[in-house]
Amino acid sequence: MKTILELKGFSAWYDHHLALKEISLEVQDGEILGVIGPAGGGKSTLIRSLNRMNDLDPKFRADGTIRYRGIDLYRDPVDLAVLRRKLGMVFAVPVPLPGSIYQNLAFGPRLNGPGDGLDAQVEKCLRAAFLWEEVKDRLTLSAFSLSGGQQQRLCLARTLMLEPDVLLLDEPCSGLDPLSTAKIEEALQVLKKDVTVVLVTNNVMQASRCADRTAFFLQGRLVECGPTQQIFVNPREKTTRDYVSGRFG
Amino acid sequence: MARWIQIVAALFTGLTGLSCLLILAMVAIILGDIVIHGWPSLSWTFLSSAPSADLGGGGVFPAIFGTVALVLLMTVAVVPLGVAAAVYLHEYAPQDSPVVYFVRLALQNLAGVPAIVFGLFGLGLFVRFAGGGLDAIFFGGRLTFGQPCILWAALTLAILTLPTVVVATEESLRAVPRSYREAAYAMGATRWQVTWRVVLPQSVGGMLTGAILAVSRGAGEVAPILFTGAAYYLKDLPSKLNDQFMELGYHVYVLTTQSPDVEKTKPLLYSTVLVLLLVTFALNLVAVLIRSRIRRRLRST
Numbered sequence: 001m002k003t004i005l006e007l008k009g010f011s012a013w014y015d016h017h018l019a020l021k022e023i024s025l026e027v028q029d030g031e032i033l034g035v036i037g038p039a040g041g042g043k044s045t046l047i048r049s050l051n052r053m054n055d056l057d058p059k060f061r062a063d064g065t066i067r068y069r070g071i072d073l074y075r076d077p078v079d080l081a082v083l084r085r086k087l088g089m090v091f092a093v094p095v096p097l098p099g100s101i102y103q104n105l106a107f108g109p110r111l112n113g114p115g116d117g118l119d120a121q122v123e124k125c126l127r128a129a130f131l132w133e134e135v136k137d138r139l140t141l142s143a144f145s146l147s148g149g150q151q152q153r154l155c156l157a158r159t160l161m162l163e164p165d166v167l168l169l170d171e172p173c174s175g176l177d178p179l180s181t182a183k184i185e186e187a188l189q190v191l192k193k194d195v196t197v198v199l200v201t202n203n204v205m206q207a208s209r210c211a212d213r214t215a216f217f218l219q220g221r222l223v224e225c226g227p228t229q230q231i232f233v234n235p236r237e238k239t240t241r242d243y244v245s246g247r248f249g
Numbered sequence: 250m251a252r253w254i255q256i257v258a259a260l261f262t263g264l265t266g267l268s269c270l271l272i273l274a275m276v277a278i279i280l281g282d283i284v285i286h287g288w289p290s291l292s293w294t295f296l297s298s299a300p301s302a303d304l305g306g307g308g309v310f311p312a313i314f315g316t317v318a319l320v321l322l323m324t325v326a327v328v329p330l331g332v333a334a335a336v337y338l339h340e341y342a343p344q345d346s347p348v349v350y351f352v353r354l355a356l357q358n359l360a361g362v363p364a365i366v367f368g369l370f371g372l373g374l375f376v377r378f379a380g381g382g383l384d385a386i387f388f389g390g391r392l393t394f395g396q397p398c399i400l401w402a403a404l405t406l407a408i409l410t411l412p413t414v415v416v417a418t419e420e421s422l423r424a425v426p427r428s429y430r431e432a433a434y435a436m437g438a439t440r441w442q443v444t445w446r447v448v449l450p451q452s453v454g455g456m457l458t459g460a461i462l463a464v465s466r467g468a469g470e471v472a473p474i475l476f477t478g479a480a481y482y483l484k485d486l487p488s489k490l491n492d493q494f495m496e497l498g499y500h501v502y503v504l505t506t507q508s509p510d511v512e513k514t515k516p517l518l519y520s521t522v523l524v525l526l527l528v529t530f531a532l533n534l535v536a537v538l539i540r541s542r543i544r545r546r547l548r549s550t
Contacts, residue, residue, distance in 0.1 A: 053435060058343060085437040095432040097447060098547075107446075108436040155432075162436060 002029040004166065004196050005050060010064035012045050014057065019045040021220045022064065027166075032188060032197040034211025034228060036204055037243070041217040043200045047168045050198065051087040052080055068166075081111075088164030092171040094151035096143030101135055104143045104154060108162045121161060128191060129157035130183040149180025156187065166196045174202055185210050204244055208232050216240045280526075287523030290516040296524065302482065304504060305513055309521050314486050315399070315479075315494035316468060316528055322403035323410065323467050328460050330407070331414025338415070339422040340444050360412035364472035371405030371477040372397070380491075393491055400490040402478030409473050410463035417462060421455020422448060450547060457540040461533055468529040471498040481507070497525040 005027035012020040020042045027033050035043050045054065052073060054060040066073045068087070085108070097104055105122045106115050122139070126132040131153040135146070143154060152172060159167065169188075173181040188197055188210055201207050207214050208228060215225035216235075223237050235241045298308035334352070342349045380395035387393075394400070425448050433443045471479075480493040481503055487494040501521050508514040 051435065053431065056431065056434060058345070081437040081439050083437075084435055089435040091428070091431065091435070093428065095426075095428045097429060097432060098451065107433070111436065111438050111442055111446075158436070 001031070003027070004029045004069060005198075006065075006067040008065045008067075010049065010062065010066055012042075012049055012054070012063075013059075013061045014045075015059045019220055020049070023222050025215060025222055025225060027196060027198060028213075030192060030196055031212040032192050032199055032210055034207030034214040035198065035200045035217060036202075036207045036214060037217035037223075039202065040219070042220040043217050044170055045220075046217070047089070047170050047198055047200050050166070050168055051084045051089055052078070053084070053089065055080070085162040086165045087168055088159035088162050088166070089168040089170065090152070090155050090159055090172045092174045094148060094155050094175075096146070096151050096154055099143060100140045101143050101146070101154060102139040104158050105161050107158065118161075125157040125160040128160055128187060129153040130187050131157055147180075149176045149183070152176055152180065153184060153187070156184065160191075164195055166198065167191065169197065169199045169201075171200055171202055173206065181206070204246070208244075216243060218243070283519060283523050283526065286516070287519035287521075290520045291523060295520055299484070300482065300500075304482065304508055305510065306517070309497065309500060309524055311483055311486055312495040312497045312500040312521070313524060313528060316497045316525070317532070318487060319399060319403055319406065319474070319478075319494065319496060320464055320468050320532055322399065323406040324460055324464060326404055327407035327410050327414050327463055327467075328456065331411050331459060331463075332418050332456050334411075335415045335418035335422060336444060336449070339419050340440070340448060356412045356415055359408070364409065364470055365475075367405055367409045367473040368475045368477060371401055371408075371473060375401035375404055376477055396491070397476060397478040397493060398491040399478050399487050399494045402474040402494070402496075405473045405477045406467045406470060409470065410467050413462045413466060414456075414459035417459030418452065418456045421452035421458070424455065425451045453547065454540055454544050457536060457543065461536040461540070464532050464536055465529060468532055469498055469525070471496070471502055474499060497521060497528060501525065 003026045005025075007023050007025045010020060010023045011018065023042075023046065035046065037043055048054045049062060049066060050068070050073075054062070062074055065075070068083070071078065073083070097107060099107075102122060105125060106118050109115050109118055109121070123132060123136075126135065131150060134150060135154075138145075143151065146154060152175075156172070167188075173184055176184070185206065188199070191197065199207070199210060211228045213226060214228045214231040216223045216231065216237075216239075218239060223240055224231070224235060226236075231240060232244050235244065295308040296313065297310050299311050300309065301307040338349055338352060342352075376395065376397055380393075380398075380401060384390060384393050384395040429447050429451070430443050433447045438446070474496060478493055479496045479499040483493060483495050485492075501518065504514050504518045504521060
């Protein structure tokens, strides 16, 4: 399998607070990598470092390397607009933009082009996010008229419109009901044929259901990373065993 | 003990309520006085005719026209400038940079400068420096823009009202959720696209609030236009940017101070003040209507 993202000795700070300490980790092409760990462990910092969203925070500093398909994200010249399309991100809280469902889907493509003739792609992405049947008759309605779970699938579909290479999901189901969660997980299993997924989740069971491999983060350190089966059944570290069995966190 | 606390509580409720009543009473007295004394001599002729040359009679039409033209010109100047400055301060400049610090400091100071200082400043910068310069370069030294006129008066007022617009716009930019910006950035939007497509449409209402506040402030100011363009008495309406103009606030000042017979001009004065209030109110109303219309249109899309 090919490595698509490679972190080597990557550390990150907010001001003087060390958020990630010397992380070395690889993400393989076409896999779903689950990232688990208690809150404040650096999961979000990690995922937001991958598409350089952290750059928006003036307090953020980073050291070490992250390579995406061989490109050193923090040293080589990188067009952030292009990078963030390649590594599409979905946030923990669904963020529909003001406007219709259709306008939300078209937002990405319209940034760089005329933005017409998108109908087929809109349908394809909404189907991929398991949302098409629910919204196909009301694409012109405000995106805020959708339920929370629908809004999150809308955000997923909106990100898919960018035709990303990697999907970065930052606790995408944290506020959703079990049914919406199931739909998103179902979508991911289909999507992984075409994209690589990094799935940060505060729900250990979600990682065990979805992820091919799982990484466990604790207090800014990568405790261990391995096949999901092994992490859950036979972890190397005691802290991992305690966490996945629900003894703390 | 409990009884004592109840008395104090009642006392404070009474005091705070009384303060509010006082405010209401003052507004009612001012408005009532103006309306009662100004209404009788308010007529269509008064609104549509020019004052007589001795200022003892006639109407106020040139002053109404001048006020409206002045305020419109000022709005056209101050809104784009103020909005652009606010967008730079809030969206572009790094928040801890000394530039931002000094610009904010300058704005706060600008807001505290007495209006008469703006008048003298306008005379120096616009009339003499800019106007004089234009005349020297483009008009062969012939007096064209190097004199007090409606353009320079409007620009002076624009500087006076600039802090208002910047602060109101910044407030509305601040109200746009950070998550909108992040979502747009995460879809590969550049800073310009985030600002133009996501942030600005959300804050149009706040910008227009700034414009409304600027209109309210600008329409009533006399001192800044005293040396920069307002005229004591004019037969003709201003038709070019470098014409002088009459203005309601200044007209009130002139009627109060320059008339030989105070008792004779008193009804005239009251009516003029009433008209000034009505014009300011009407200008505000127009701006409020435009704002609610834009908001409705934004909501429907």
